[in-house]
Amino acid sequence: MPHGHCFLWIPSILWTSVISDALIALAYLTIPISLVYFIRKRRDMPFHWMFIAFGVFILACGATHIADIWVIWNPDYVLAASLKAITAAASVVTAVATVLLVPIALRIPSPAQLAAVNAELQQANNDLRMAMERAEVANRAKSAFLASMSHELRTPLNAILGYAQILKRDKSLTVPQQTGISTIQQGGQHLLALINDVLDLARVEAGKLEFHPKPVRLRELLSVVGDIMRVRAEQKHLHFELEWMEGLPTAVSVDETRLRQVLLNLLGNAVKFTDRGAVRLRVSPPPTPQGGAEALLRFEVIDEGVGIAADQLEAIFRPFEQVGDASRRASGTGLGLAISQQLVRLMGGVLQVESARGRGSRFWFDVPLPVVAAPGTLATGEHIATGYAGPRKTILVVDDVATNRALLRDLLGSLGFRTLEADNGVSGLMQAQTGQPDMVLLDMVMPGMDGIETTRRLRADERTSDTPVLIISASSTPEGEERSLAVGANAFLAKPVNEHDLLREIGAHLKLEWTE
DSSP: OOGGGGGTTOHHHHHHHHHHHHHHHHHHHHHHHHHHHHHHHOTTOSOHHHHHHHHHHHHHHHHHHHHHHHHHHSOOHHHHHHHHHHHHHHHHHHHHHHHHHHHHHHTSOOHHHHHHHHHHHHHHHHHHHHHHHHHHHHHHHHHHHHHHHHHHHHHHHHHHHHHHHHHTTOTTOOHHHHHHHHHHHHHHHHHHHHHHHHHHHHHHHHTOOOOOOEEEEHHHHHHHHHHHHHHHHHHTTOEEEEEEOTTOOSEEEEOHHHHHHHHHHHHHHHHHTOSSSEEEEEEEOOSSOOOSSEEEEEEEEEEOSSOOOGGGTTGGGSTTOOOSOHHHHTTOOSOHHHHHHHHHHHTTOOOEEEEOTTSOEEEEEEEEEEBOOOOSOOOOSOOOOOEESSSOOEEEEEOSOHHHHHHHHHHHHHTTOEEEEESSHHHHHHHHHHHOOSEEEEESOOSSSOHHHHHHHHHHSTTTTTSOEEEEESOOOHHHHHHHHHTTOSEEEESSOOHHHHHHHHHHHHTOOEEO
16 A cells, blocks of 8 residues: 555645655755765865765665655555665664764864964964074174175285285295295185185085086196195105096096195195105096096095094084094194085085094095096196286286285286276276276275276276276175176186286286296
8 A cells, every 4th residue: 555545645745745755865865975075075084984984874864765755656665664774774883983983083183273283383484484584694694794704804814925925036035034934825825724614614504605617637636736735745754645547537627626625625634634654645437437428536535644533433524523633633623524525515426434543544535527628738837927028018906905006016016017006996997097007906895986896887988998807806705706707807816816826817818928
């Protein structure tokens, strides 16, 4: 008998029941669809299975309401009972799962807790950002201080080392006088090296240390390093050996200054910590030959000195960290190895060490260097020029420090140059326009019109547009050199001025033939 008889086939009762069951079934069908869509979009949500169980339960409930509509006209009570049994099973499973899930779900942070954590995280991020800003301000202040310190220290060093070079030209000096001047020069060079180490460390920490590779004859570079270290080794009665193995390229592209800096530092340490025996610099291809446009070269510094304890091998690469005998530590800053390690890393290698107390040390690194065509022969000797052939040249010296002008005037005068002087950029510009010098030596940092602006105006004036300009600055930074060359300077030299570098630039731009 159809279930409709229970409603006495009264239309109002019948259709109210049918429509209600239909709406309930439709709603129950919509809920699982929404749950499926939600868990597909939020796969990161925990307890996916609970959503599925709840969806099955709701779907079963909806099916029972559809069955209620069906049996109004069709007495299929077995189907209705079966659907109710399925719904009962789904209900029991879902209820049990819900009870078991409640303790686990309670451990999930509430929205308020998450908001509090997010607020703490945001505050931590703000604190970190402020700390980074303070660190950047401190770094800028440190960089400004170091740049100022470098400028202020290089200026008097320029006079000390410059006049030491001039005095060494005097052929009438006695041996003790020559020794004293050499001592002054060595002390000044040592102080300059310390200044450069501090600046390099600051550049490394700031990530501003730059490399300027250029073609270099490898054997000639090694010979220069070897000549320097051989003298130091002989002063301690040590044997120095320079070995280069077969298969080395003639020329490579590398920042010559930086590679020489690393080698001199490693060799300097080897000599300092060796009292007897030998110090060796060995350069070779690696054990596994490499082909192509690059040569992977191994540089090794080996000594027979006091060695380093195993527990100190890491400490030696930390800035300002020194190990070993106190008397030896006092002669250095502890920056050399830290800087060398960073320089080697920037060249594409890793500085490594093997050592044991009383058994000497071995430092080495492998770096890939592009093989290039050999450049012109490097000048390795320190021949002292006494003049030049040809007509006399006039050089304008522009510097706001009288000592610096006097130094250059005396050096250039001893070589036969006529000199003009100016103590600021405006005066220098006027003298260059009226005096028509053959070359201008220009300080970069001056009050009023600095060397950069003076160079720019010299290049803009047709009377001086072709005059060679050499900028000389106590502010020795890659940025300063780039700015100088960008506005038209022919070359850039850092103070203290090295006599040989200065004469090389003057000779190259004025096409001079030096006499000895």
